[in-house]
Amino acid sequence: MLEATLAYLHFIAILSMTVFLGSEAALCRTEWMNGAMLRRLVRVDLIYLTFAVLVLASGTARMVWGAKGLDWYLAQPLLHLKITxxxxxxxxxxxxxxxxxxxxxxxxxxxxxxxxxxVRQIRRRIMVSSHLMLLIPLPAVLVARGFNFTF
Known part of the structure; x- marks a missing residue:
């Protein structure tokens, strides 16, 4: 039950982070800029960063207390790629x-x-970050299915 709970918390944190990163990208447009929008961007960014910290915390918890154990995870080069x-x-x-x-x-x-x-420059950074997120599931699913290669 612990493994399932840790996985659930990690997935919820990832999905929530994704929602707020997408919201940030959607809101960061000059045609919508005003004082209220600027304050909303700060709030959305804070929520995004909070969930990013929760992703790190829940991922670390899975590594430490999960069924496979810390030593197994640390030996996975694809996990290091995902974290990078x-x-x-x-x-x-x-x-x-x-x-x-x-x-x-x-x-x-x-x-x-x-x-x-x-605004375009900052939005571009947000978009690059959100597109990088699309790469993370590949090493994640490979690790989860036992794919392991060594350098």
């Missing part, structure tokens, strides 16, 4: 997170909104 892709996604999220907060501060200070090129 995930960490690149999080690295790509740093700039949008910082910019969203800067945009809100600037708007509150003088009513300004971000420029179209700036």
């Amino acid at each position: 892709i995930f960490l690149v996604m999080l690295w790509l999220s740093v700039r949008p997170t910082l910019r969203f907060r800067q945009w809100v501060r600037a708007h509150e200070a003088d009513g300004s909104l971000p420029s179209e090129p700036e």
Whole structure:
């Protein structure tokens, strides 16, 4: 039952993170920018990052307390690939997170909104991150089905 619960929590965290990353991409458009939208982007980004932390926590819990055990997981090169892709996604999220907060501060200070090129640049990072997410299930399903290769 523990293995099933850990897997369930991990999947729910992944799906929730996906929803909020998609929401962030959808909301980050110049034609919709106003003060309320900027604050909404900050809120959605915070929820996205919260679920990203939960993905890491639940994945770690599966590795430590799951049926296969930490040693088995650490010996899987594909798991390291999956984690690396995930960490690149999080690295790509740093700039949008910082910019969203800067945009809100600037708007509150003088009513300004971000420029179209700036919004496009940040949205592009979000889109790259969301497309990288599509790569993660491949090594995940290969590991789950016992595929193992060594370098």
